[in-house]
Each structure stands twice: as C-alpha cells, then as structure tokens.
C-alpha cells in the first residue's frame with residue numbers, strides 16, 4: 420500500500436548484502452593503501468575512512484543535518500584526494516589493468532631518511548673542504564623556491580642526493596662545477612645555477628661565491644646556502660643574507676638538522692602535496708599575469724581612442 424510508512428528494519432539478506440559491500444570497499448581501500456604506501460598519506464586515507472563511517476552512522480541515526488555536512492565533506496575530500504594522489508591512482512589502475520596487482524604486496528623503494536640526506540651532504544662538504552674544492556649549494560627549506568629568482572636556472576638533473584654526486588659535480592674539470600647546485604628535499608634538482616649577487620660590502624676575503632650565497636638568501640627566506648671556499652677550504656652557511664662561518668662539519672650538520680629536516684621529510688613522505696601546491700601556485704600566477712596583460716591591453720586601447 421502506498422500509504423504505509425517504509426519499513427526501516429534490516430532484513431538478514433540486507434545485512435549480508437551490506438556486510439559484503441563494506442567488506443569489498445575495505446578490500447579496495449586496503450589495496451589503495453598498499454599502492455600509496457606513504458605514512459602521512461595513509462593517515463589522510465584513514466581520516467577519510469573515519470569521516471565516511473561517521474556519515475554512515477549519522478544516516479542510520481537519522482541525524483539529518485550532521486549527515487548532510489558529513490556527506491559533503493566526504494565528497495569534497497574524495498575529489499581533493501583524487502587530485503592529490505593522481506600518481507598513486509594511476510599506478511593502482513595500471514597494475515590492475517596489467518593484472519599485476521600482486522606487485523602491490525612487494526616492497527617499494529624505501530623513502531630516503533632525513534638523516535641520511537643530511538649525512539650525504541655533510542660528508543660531501545667535509546671532503547670538498549679537505550680537498551679545497553670550491554662548492555655552492557642552495558637548499559630549499561620550508562616552502563618551494565621559485566626558480567625565477569635565479570639569474571640562470573642551470574642544467575636540470577633531478578638526481579638523488581649523494582656524497583658521490585655532489586663531489587663529482589664540483590670537480591673543477593666538470594662542465595657543471597661553475598655555479599650552484601639546487602637541492603629540494605632528497606633530490607638535486609639542478610646544477611650550474613647562477614645566483615643573484617648581494618650588494619652588501621663584505622670582507623675582502625670573500626669573493627663572488629660567497630656574495631652569491633648571500634644574494635640568494637637575502638631574496639629568498641626559505642632557503643639556505645652552503646659554501647665551501649676553494650681558497651681556504653672553509654665551510655659557511657648563509658641564511659637570510661647572513662654568513663655563519665667558519666663552520667666545522669659537525670656544526671654544519673647540527674644547523675642542517677635544525678633547519679633542513681622538515682623539508683626532506685615532507686618531500687619523501689608526501690611528495691604529492693608539494694606537486695599540488697606548486698601546480699596551484701603556478702596556475703594562480705598565470706591567471707594573475709593574464710589579467711594584468713588583459714588590463715594593460717584594454718588600457719592602451721582606451722588610450723588610443
């Protein structure tokens with residue numbers, strides 16, 4: 420009869436059906452977690468699952484307003500995560516399509532540890548200093564550095580930070596030894612980078628390598644510069660336009676552990692966040708530039724009139 424209220428009681432078959440449904444969703448989620456395999460990302464996915472469960476419970480308890488809010492939250496979070504983890508989704512779907520889903524259960528290349536990245540840099544600096552090989556390194560810290568601040572962005576490398584790679588780059592016979600190396604997290608992004616020089620008057624001992632380190636750190640707050648002097652082998656660290664020198668390698672390690680560790684962890688644990696934020700910032704910048712160009716062209720056409 421159409422006038423009868425709907426029966427909200429769960430039938431056994433409905434219960435079995437729902438359990439199967441939930442079981443399959445959990446299995447799919449588990450496979451996704453294996454595909455993602457990063458600690459902070461796992462927390463985010465777990466957070467989403469908790470919100471989803473809360474939405475289901477609020478629906479069962481007929482808390483209409485709460486359920487409405489939670490459903491919208493789940494939808495928004497799911498869309499955001501699809502954007503953030505597009506790489507992981509692609510990997511998951513690729514493995515599924517190729518019938519290689521078992522690969523998810525095999526170990527992934529371990530993310531580089533913060534300490535090991537700093538150790539590699541400090542070991543390289545120590546040897547460069549002992550051999551009196553000049554070196555200049557820009558290290559991104561708490562946010563990404565806009566490459567346009569460099570006078571010349573050098574040669575792209577995108578290699579894992581290692582003592583051997585850093586030492587090789589700065590050998591005087593290599594084509595890349597002139598200029599700075601740019602390090603983001605555990606990656607050497609580029610070499611042969613030309614930095615803007617500082618206008619500050621410095622000690623006569625300090626030439627353009629040190630002025631370049633001061634110049635970039637004056638302009639960019641979220642970076643550090645390590646300098647190894649070719650003349651004296653002394654180690655310096657530049658931050659916000661100020662040189663801390665001379666440093667021992669153990670002091671350098673201590674300073675890097677205080678300042679550099681966060682970024683390395685961020686890049687190795689949740690690389691997708693970095694990519695997403697850079698993409699969004701790039702899009703906003705392009706949009707603003709377009710608006711400025713449109714604004715100035717419409718102004719000039721009005722002027723002509």
Ligand SMILES: Nc1ncnc2c1ncn2[C@@H]1O[C@H](COP(=O)(O)OP(=O)(O)OP(=O)(O)O)[C@@H](O)[C@H]1O
Nearest residue numbers: 553597598599613614626627628629631648649650
């Ligand atoms: N603007 C710059 N950006 C990046 N690297 C630079 C820049 N200017 C100079 N360099 C690097 O510094 C080297 C020259 O160092 P210079 O001798 O002038 O400096 P310094 O501060 O006295 O260092 P050192 O103590 O090693 O001699 C260049 O060969 C080049 O590799």
